Amino acid sequence: MHVLKRPAALAAAAVLSVALAACGTTSNGGEVSAQSLASQVAYNPQPYDNIRDGGTLTTSLPELTPQFNNWQSDGATVDGAQVWSWYNPDLITFTADGKAVFDPDYLTDVKQETVDGNTRVTYTINPKAVYNDGTPIDWTSFDAVWKADRGTDPAYLVASTDGYDRVSSLTPGVNSRQVVVTFRGINLWWQNLFGSLLHPKALSPAVFNQGYIDNPHPEWGAGPYTISKFDQQNGIITFERNPRWWGRKGKLDSRTFVVMEDSAALNAFKNGQIDAVSAGTKDRLAQLSGQPGTEIRKSTSLQVDYFTLNGTSPVLSDVQVRKAVLEAIDRNEITKVQLQGLGYTTAPAGSLILLPFQDGYQDDFGKVIRFDPRQAEKDLDAAGWTPGPDGVRAKNGKPLEFSYVNTGDDPIGKAIAGATAAMLKNVGIKLDIRQVPSSDFSKIITGQQFDMFYSGAVDGSPFGIAQICQLYCSDTQFLKSGVNSPANDALVRSVNTLPTAQQQYARASEAEIATFRTYGVMPTVNLPEIDAVRTGLANYGPGRYFSTTPENIGWQK
Missing domain, CATH: 3.90.76.10 (Dipeptide-binding Protein; Domain 1)
Structure with missing residues (x-):
């Protein structure tokens, strides 16, 4: 299952079962490619018997998702998946x-x-x-x-x-x-x-839909840990060993998530209040590298960041306008903004179903849209939007203007918003940036309270192609563009009926290209992950497809 995640500097996570992430400089000052980083893991793998009994683990989250049911569409976020997996069954990792x-x-x-x-x-x-x-x-x-x-x-x-x-x-x-x-x-x-x-x-x-809202139902869970404290108002949830657990006991005495903005989480880690934090930007990496008792862990992630255009909003309901918006955005520039100073290089991501280092991957988006501001202007001309004296296009007396919602206080998120606004201004579109707290992420997404939004999709397993309908069927509850066409449903649904992986890859590319032609989403970059972690934390951190059950996470002997 794909899950939603905010794309900027985010808390480190071992996504334990189902899963809306971050890169690094090399020791010789050179750059690491996406392919080489994908071959590395950095989660300090340790056998169960080499993890000491006791200790605590505390990390931050941008929000406690109100919907605690990870199976329900509004609960399909990385934050929700982390919490769910600490007190519900994890059968497969x-x-x-x-x-x-x-x-x-x-x-x-x-x-x-x-x-x-x-x-x-x-x-x-x-x-x-x-x-x-x-x-x-x-x-x-x-x-x-x-x-x-x-x-x-x-x-x-x-x-x-x-x-x-x-x-x-x-x-x-x-x-x-x-x-x-x-x-x-x-x-x-x-x-x-x-x-x-x-x-x-x-x-x-x-x-199923309403019963878990602001109510995690620990009595319906199972596993080595259960909830001992839940404080939605102050953003704290703590897990302790479960007395009803029949299996291997958890190594940690307790595990706590605390809601914090990115800047607060950075300071909390430096002050010893939390045990892991994202180091996925140039400034954060510089501040966290060399901290006593700290390891910088780097690997690839299963996350692709992407823009969503809300096709149900008045201005963006016009397919020609959506096409022009995407033509006006340079994916290479967005990628540079996110990766600046990290010593990491990668081409823009062109798919949401397969990652650049996976078999079958193709830049499907690049077959539909290329960065072409002049073509964007032609499309807007044809749609009846004419430039005004201030450079902003208008039609029937209304300016070509819509909102971009940015969550959280991380400077990279703000930089992406600013860069996007500048690119759209070049073709006569005015983008109004609305800044909201990280804790509003779920509300903004589930309520479709945006015209344009930037977020990430994280695959909860190695089999991204298996979830193609979750992304591209017309009744999807995941992508919030509202423009996936029923005409593509048969093609999308046929992918996983084919008998070989190679046949599925080819059909999936065809289906993804058809869906990209509705101009609702634009993939940008498959992010690497860089985490700052307290020395000795075991089975935690970036590890490509790695996931584990809670009892295996703890402090190395």
């Missing part, structure tokens, strides 16, 4: 190389086979597995995920239906602690599904 790891505390066996041309997966559940309220974890939890996410009931506002919509049957196996999932045809990316579970008590649409 991934190694840095993208190999799936099934947690034996939840799954004692997983068997995949092909039967009559269909992929069939049998999950055998640990008989000790139980939710905090005493409800057994059995096949009905898988069934709850499927019923909510398969896309047949529009009452469920889900983050993604991809993969679940291709399940033909889900039944108990030899007993209630076994579940048999059968797909229609071959599913190459089945390991992308059922990474977490939904308590059956949360299955009704009303509870």
Whole structure:
């Protein structure tokens, strides 16, 4: 599942299961390429037995997402995923190389086979597995995920239906602690599904959509940790060891998230109040490098930043205007703004479904739009927008003007907003920049309270292509442009029905190009990740596809 993230300097995160990130100078002063950084990991991998018992971990978040249900569309943010994963089941995690790891505390066996041309997966559940309220974890939890996410009931506002919509049957196996999932045809990316579970008590649409708002429901969770403190008003949530946990105990005594703006988080780390922070800008890296007891950890991220144009807003409802806006923006310049001073080079990202270092990647956006201010002017002329005496175009007495919302106080976010406004001014468009706190991120996104917005999409697994419909189907709850065309739905949905990865890559590129021609989004850059971390923090930090379960995070012996 893709999740939303703010794109500027963000708190370091080990995204533990489902997942809306940051680069570095080399020791010899040269530059690191995207491809070479993708081969590196920097999360201090340590076996469970080499992590000491005890200690605390505190990091910052830009907000505590009001929607705590990570399966619901409004909860599909990186901040929400981090919190969810600390007190809900994590059945499947991934190694840095993208190999799936099934947690034996939840799954004692997983068997995949092909039967009559269909992929069939049998999950055998640990008989000790139980939710905090005493409800057994059995096949009905898988069934709850499927019923909510398969896309047949529009009452469920889900983050993604991809993969679940291709399940033909889900039944108990030899007993209630076994579940048999059968797909229609071959599913190459089945390991992308059922990474977490939904308590059956949360299955009704009303509870699914509304029941978790400002209410995390720890009693419906399970795992080595549970919530010990939740203070929405002051932005604090703390987890402590779960007395109902049947598996390997968590190494940390407690784990806390505190809501902070970027500048406050930077100072909090320097003052010893938090244990990790993003170092993903030139100024932050300079301030954090060489700090006593601090490691700078660098690797690639699974994040692509992108612009969204709200096609439901009056000015941007005109497809010619949206096309002109995208033609007026230089992706190379946006990339330079984000990566300045980090000793890192990469071409602009041209896809939201595959990352530049993955097999099958193509610059699909570059096949649709190229930076061409003169063509943008021609498109605006043809649409009836004529330049005024102040340089701002107008039509029927109304100026060509709309808003850009920027969240948080990080200077890079402000620089991107300013650079974008300057580029659009060159073709006669006035961009009004509206600055809001980081804590308004979810409100702005879910309420579509913007004309233009800049954010990031993070893939929660190695299989980004598996979530193509989440991005490009016309009923998506993820992308907020509102312009994905139903005419493209059949093409988009056909991608994951093909039997080989290479066939899917080719079809996905075709589908992505068709969707980019609706001019609702513009990918810009696949960010690297640079984190400043307290020395000795284990299994935490940038590691390509790496994710782990909470009990494995702690302080190295």
